[in-house]
Amino acid sequence: MLLHAANVALLFGLLRCYRVAPGIAGVAALVFAVHPVHTEAVANVVGRSELLGMLFGGLMWWAWVAARRAKRHRIKVWVWRGAAAVAYLAALLSKENMVTLPAALWLAEVLVARRRCFLRGALTARLRSLWKVTASFWVLAAALIPYFWLRSLAGEGTAQMPGVGVVTLAGYTLWQRAIIMLEVGLIWYRLLLVGYPLRPQYDGTNIPVIPDWNEWKLLGLLLHAGLVAALWLTWRRVPLVAFAIGFWFITLSVVSNVPIPLGTLVGERWLYVPSVGYAIALGYAVWLVWSHALWLEARLKARMGASRHWHLRAEVTRLCLLLLVASLVGSYVYRTAQRNLDWRDNYTLFSRFIETDPQHPIGYVNLGETLVRRQPQQARVFYEHALRVEPRLISANILLTVLDIEDKAFEQARARLERMLVREPPYLVLPSGEWGLIHALYARVLAALGEREAALSEAQTALRYAPEGPQPLFVVGETLVTIGERDAAIEVYRRLVRLLPLAPVPHAQLGILLLETGDAKAAERELRLAAELAPDKPFIRAWLEKARQQAASQP
Template sequence: MAQSRRELAVAGILLVAVTLAAYLPALDAGFIWDDDDYVTRNPVLRSLDGLRRIWLEPTSIPQYYPLVHTTFWIEHALWGLDPFGYHLVNVLLHAASAVLVFAILRRLAIPGALLAALVFALHPVHVESVAWITERKNVLSGFFYLLALLAWVRARPPAPVPEAKRRVPEAKRRVPEPKRRVPEAKRRVPETKRPMPGTKRPVVEAKRPVAAMVFFVCALLSKTVTCTLPVAILLIEWWRRGRVDRRDVARVAPMLVVGAALAAVTIWLERVHVLARGAEWSLSIAERLLVAGRALWFYAAKLLWPVGLTFNYPRWDVDAGALRQVAFPVAALAALATLWLLRRRIGRGPLAAVLFFAVTLSPALGFVDVFPFRYSFVADHFQYLASIGLITLAGATVARRLPRLEKPAAVVLAIVLGVLTWRQSRVYESFESVWRDTLEKNPSSWLALNNLGKLHLERGELEEAAKHLSRAADLAEDAFETHVNLGTIRYAQGDLGGAQRHFEKALALRPDHAVPYNNLAFVLNQRGERLRALELLEKALEIDPDYVDGHLTIADVYARLGRPDDALRHRLRVLELAPERGAPGASSGAGGTGEDPGGD
């Protein structure tokens, strides 16, 4: 036991050290993309009442992951808006998860545990999850997911030893028949009450399923993609014993129920609050199967050969009639069938690992609508936990088939993957560096063009902004964000009519979003159409009651209409939501940004 703990401690120190070293550039990074929605401009982080709202008002935060926002609330109280602290917590959570991967694999007696944990810690495909502050969702939920899994496997008895290894030679098995036989009923101790040789009664073990459930709920409250854990547990039981019976299902039934319930809440909020609805998500069942099949191979390929990693991959054109696209899901099913047929020859491990990969990925394979599908059907952070399946399989294969190469492979992979992760972490240095890298690797990314255009707009570089935004509009005619930003350029150039046309176009594209209402109202207010502006602003604040720009604009409209009390009411609301913007003289504007939340 002491040696086992010593090995865990040494491995833990190693994993934490190499993770911190590889992610040093991320510690110097700033805030990017939707970090403003989650941290820098998130009003619930600013007060004690905000903590209540995080837990009791699901629509007060971008997504109802209250444990994530609670950690942000605590950190905001500790170090304000210094990004270093947020990045450090992300890196430490990822390092802790790598240690948990090692502990779980050792407990399951899977060879190559340290090799697999090193690859998980240092694989560059995980940089998006670790270096992006908003993806606290991934690293926090992953940490609790792995804690729950460790508690579960520690509570279960070891897998039965195969019969061939259990047999004792006949000569050693024979014992002289006792003269006085004890009745069978008195001799036998019931199997369920008989402790393992050399162990005490499993009092502590009895508490571990409860701990697993608590950790599982924490994982769900951080990100509900972890709802697949009970299925992963059943896969492990099948791998260990070759069967899953009713008792196994009964043990995970509470997890299945809680996971399904919270996943349903997320699916509903994704549609009505995050706004994952419309043409971009209108896929048939056949098209969703094509997306899922292709995504599985995409993620496996990025694990095997992590080059060309980018923040926004091209969005595939899905065509159910294209033979090439049909080949992806067919090949995936064929691979699973082959592993099933070979399970007696090569063991159940390869099939269990691949199924873990697929099942854990399933919430992000296209069967459920999530907001990022608007930009791409794949993203590196989607496979954070799922990658453990294939990484474990690779580590075990090397340890079993090429044991002499296990340590050299660990050293070489640690160096190579560490360097790749270091380089990929530098991409996340700033908002601008993320989008410039994206545009270099994916020139057709209208999202990158839009956000770079917005950046130039904020700097007052109107010509450069217009160039990027016009290209974005050409690539995605239905992207309301580009029209919001183009309208803001026209306003800055003094072209109120042009600004109004772009804002009206944005509103027609997204009548369920507060920004176009505010920006159109702002222009109408400048043109003297204040009553119409007031109607639009009331609608904007109905959609998003905490929309600071909306409150600023409506306060200005009320002031011009000679209604100072109403203007003051909205100014005071701004002071509550964003004190730095509620000072006298703070301006409203066609300020609504042409960005969208990252969703998942």
């Protein structure tokens, strides 16, 4: 809430830095503060990255404006620009889609200097002015060097990583993605204008993904073309509206699924920053109508012979505008307050999800996951309901298989896994954590049924499919221990320790296996780490004591 309040204050302050009228800045900040589409970003801890990204992006913007205002003091200029670059790097490290903020800042600075850059003087003078505005942006571009270096260290590029999630538009061409998002993009405008209904999941299940033209895609094309035309028509006389439209398109571009296909088609939290453009445009529209009413009243006062009817018309116009704004803001406040209740916890959120979207199986799966530890049988009911909605849903089948294994229903788990493996894609893109987990669970079931060789083969397949997947590695490790492949199990747990250095269970399991193979000193080291990470686990303490005794007895 404090981060969101800081962003609201930054929005108002930055608009005033550009000499935007207090009324426009106030309405824009108010709409941004209470808009229901921001609930996911503000009420959900994952959305904190959006809040931090906008906070540091706003500080970058403020520092850049301060540098422009200090143009007579060269040292101050570069100090402020350096501060802007640092803030931009912090915004990037908070959220990747903040990479577009310098482009939006450039648009604002160009619109401020539009007369020098486009409207007045000789062509060479205008080009020189445009270059003067643009050249200094290399300072912000320099911040991209450490950012992408850090991404390379983390093994990340610019594409969605395999195994992170189901990438709905993976495999479609750039042109096909653009056509699909013309229709999907209508959801953005519904969320901005109405803010209802709100959902935690937008994917190919509740959104049509069709790369062919239809009337909805034509409507989306006309809407976008109309906004582009409005930008072109307003950049000279009403630069604030042009900026609002440009800011919307620029900040939405990365999360639009057009340049890069993402793990979901629409994310409400992704609209947190782009919605600034909507708030500014709405603020300007309110100010425009209000100013027109004031202008009309002033003209009437100047004309003493004007009838009372025209005075009443001006007053009614202002009253209607106030009522309209109050109704809009009031509806946003009400919907935000109601949506906040949905985000209280996972159970409440996904209970609401299946109410508003009963044909989406993920709602039932996620609701089952919130109950699986306390009420496994009720969780099973939700998983089975998800399969009735979508029989091919892999996640529900996996979770039911896990419950079958915990209930020792190995034959039932085997039958379920074999039905899933029949549908395995012939040309699977590797690594695949999902299919690696399926093979790992199949190996676990075969091991429990005494089929050692088949279990070992499936375990090897799982390792090939998901060599760095924690979940498959855990299951494979258990399987290898069951069938007596202790050395192979040690190597698997070494991978887990490297992948999850702060997780106590891999250290404990590795320590136990090393102790059983006679390497008491190495076992003591791993078990000590596990005990430090989980001091409340008595079984780890017991094994650590055994390792210490054996290590002391060894020469």
